[in-house]
Amino acid sequence: MEPDTLERGFYTDTDAEIRNADVPERFQLRTIPVKPAEESELELESEWIYKYCFVEPSISKQDAIEDLGSTFSSSTLSTLNRKPPSCVGKIQDTLNFMRNQQYEAPFISFYRKEYVEPELNIHDLFKIYHWDEKWTQMNVRKASVTRLMQKMQTFQYEQISADPDKPLGDNVRALTDADIERVQGIQTMEEYHDIYRHFLLHYGRDVPKMQNALRIQRQRERAENGLNPDEDAPSLASDLKQASRRHMYTVCLDAGIGGVANKFGLTPEQFGENLRDNYQRHETEQYPAEPMDLAEDFLCPQFSTKEAVLEGARYMVAMQLAREPLVRQCVRQTFNERAKISVQPTKKGKKEIDEGHPCFSYKWLQNKPVKDLSGPQFLHIKNAETENLVTMTIHIDMHGTVGSQTYFEEIKQLYYRDEFSHLVQEWNNQRSKVVEFMLQNIIYPEMTKELKTLLYDEAKNGIKEHCALKLRSYLSVAPYQLEEREYDEDEEEERKGTVVMAIAY
Structure with a gap:
């Protein structure tokens, strides 16, 4: 037979x-396998799930189920909303049933309901x-x-130990234990991506240099143990030079x-702390030379003018600030709180979006906070954008308004030196361009x-729920009950005869 x-x-x-496996099929088909866990991990996971699943509010309004209120009782509706802290222990029991005893959600609901x-x-x-x-995937990463x-x-330590008298370069950042410990504090996938991009x-x-050093070390260890170093399969693959694209940084x-x-x-860490505390916790240090005079000492074939040198330096500083996890965390929090959406119909959309189209009521949105989106509204806008009916923009500052202060004007003061000399003003101008x-x-x-x-995931999950x-509500219906009525003697004899004939047949 064909494989298909x-x-x-x-x-x-x-x-x-x-x-043949004595494991629920749902557990076997999951992308991340269901693995047993110790009680200490279950305790941490239950608190994490309670916080991010049942307490942390969604950005858009997805918990409005008033249209189904007539179907469910008040007790059922209350359990669909935010949970009390007392359910942390019950979440832990549920995780214990799933991960250690291989019980599925329906079995727990019907046979472990207590x-x-x-x-x-x-x-x-x-x-x-x-x-x-999600928890298991995050822990694996x-x-x-x-x-x-x-x-x-370890690779950095070996390089420094090889030549301890050699000074470290200006752009060599030593990887400390604090950086590794910060990974253990990751709570969301956004924080994980921030730290990984920073790395x-x-x-x-x-x-690549580190991988090559590890390959040479493995081959040396195999040779010392009397084994053939050429049998190391990863080393053969690493001999091939992989194509790489040089980043501007x-x-x-x-x-x-x-x-x-x-x-x-x-430093990026100091700017992140200033941004977190919303005041200049760390004062900006001032270099004694003007930017143009400093740039003159760094002219090279790639950057042949002083303006090009300053532009490259601003790009480097901007990338360092943008990849600092604390800076990204602060900006993300503000961005999600203040984000606004604007929608404009295209030439095609003006013709096709009529009164019967789902996007008709919000095809001319202007500065609508994303927190006010409810239900499948964003999904409709996203689908209309895919069909080239509208153009959607999400921004943090008010568009088309005069006199409103932007977020850039708020935080540039945290990367600023409050002096009025010409030297300081020139550097402040460079810092403002960086921010x-x-x-x-x-x-x-x-x-x-x-x-x-x-927003797209929230809208889809809201529709699924x-x-x-x-x-x-369609399935939770009691069995149909026949109405009981009295039969006369002839009807009773006929009914009994029918039952006897059915049994005989």
């Missing part, structure tokens, strides 16, 4: 393994199951990036522009993409 036919009929070897009710219902149990997958950082730290910015170009770094970037007065470039060209586009994905609740 076997797969369609569930006759493959994988299907046979799934049938451990989860009344705070949790079957709808919440499926939520816990899906968030357990945290362990992976921790191992990568530890290898890089790639400072150490990404050293990763790497070009500036190789050209020595980092010497100018280090003179802007604040503006960081926001407009790096962070805002990334935050917009993140927010669109988050409403469909599930509606289907449940």
